[in-house]
């Protein structure tokens with residue numbers, strides 16, 4: 001493994017398996033990562049910070065108030081990382097992170113970090129099964145945290161049940177996946193559309209919808225992280241793009257259609273996540289329409305981009321979204337067939353936690369082969385990563401010309 005150039009923070013909390021974190025830290029260091037370690041007071045009673053200092057080659061943070069020459073502000077320094085791993089993760093740290101508590105070095109650094117979070121929980125079976133712990137785990141999963149599931153077997157206290165720290169090799173694999181995402185789309189060209197469109201009535205007024213663009217931007221980032229060459233055609237949004245995504249900004253449905261059609265021939269995969277207006281004003285007034293004038297605006301249908309793409313799909317993969325408020329699966333299935341899609345991602349936009357503006361989504365994914373998957377509420381980043389994985393499982397994915405050239 002080569003983690004050269006990667007920064008990783010390992011939080012160690014007070015589970016009896018804390019000594020096993022030493023192996024992880026040693027492996028990370030040997031793999032070239034820049035490893036920082038933070039330990040709770042309980043963890044320090046189980047394994048000494050000295051051991052972790054020797055293995056990581058750096059001072060270990062154990063005190064949030066320690067402003068020595070080793071740290072500027074310790075919890076903020078630890079938060080600036082590519083990945084934050086908590087191994088073992090006690091019931092206590094899971095509860096604290098779920099509720100935003102920051103009363104010692106590990107929880108404070110986690111609250112301050114924007115890095116992906118990976119927990120390896122370990123605790124007595126009764127603590128694990130406790131509804132409070134389960135609710136906290138669910139809350140964290142919804143926010144996009146990742147877990148290495150504890151195993152079942154003999155626990156340190158002699159009892160038998162679920163709660164043992166996962167196998168070290170499984171934890172290493174989860175860290176590797178998080179630090180070096182698999183390049184599932186290496187060499188492929190992907191078009192993603194995102195956001196709403198604005199259909200102008202006069203130079204100062206338009207009709208639009210509530211799309212924030214978050215789902216499409218998350219998909220573009222996930223496709224780029226998977227190694228694809230990504231072109232994002234974006235309606236008006238206030239979002240930052242990830243570094244490896246080429247963005248073309250458009251305003252209207254007509255412009256969106258033109259930009260997508262211009263790139264279509266070259267693409268391997270097209271993901272239409274934009275909420276493109278179905279209608280536009282027939283005429284755009286040259287001047288601001290006066291308040292005194294009684295006005296009727298006639299609307300005409302915009303080009304159905306997905307429908308046009310479906311007609312000349314060739315060997316490409318075409319993925320559409322269905323934002324519905326009723327009969328979700330029926331409408332989605334109809335749209336999948338009518339538009340010749342390979343996969344449709346349906347969401348009920350009237351459901352709390354799903355749809356346009358929020359940070360999470362609740363998805364039903366239906367493939368052309370008829371396979372239906374329902375996913376629980378998840379962050380849009382997690383949904384995007386799952387959609388990319390699902391695309392690579394589609395039977396037509398292996399038949400993409402660019403994949404064949406590779407062989």
Ligand SMILES: Cc1cc2nc3c(=O)[nH]c(=O)nc-3n(C[C@H](O)[C@H](O)[C@H](O)COP(=O)(O)O)c2cc1C
Pocket residue numbers: 012013014015016017040041042043089090091092093122123124127
């Ligand atoms: C010997 C011993 C082993 C423990 N093992 C665990 C454990 O595996 N998982 C857990 O959640 N708590 C375990 N605990 C309880 C935690 O140490 C306790 O909840 C503590 O407050 C956790 O603090 P921390 O999360 O700040 O490290 C253990 C306690 C002792 C004394």
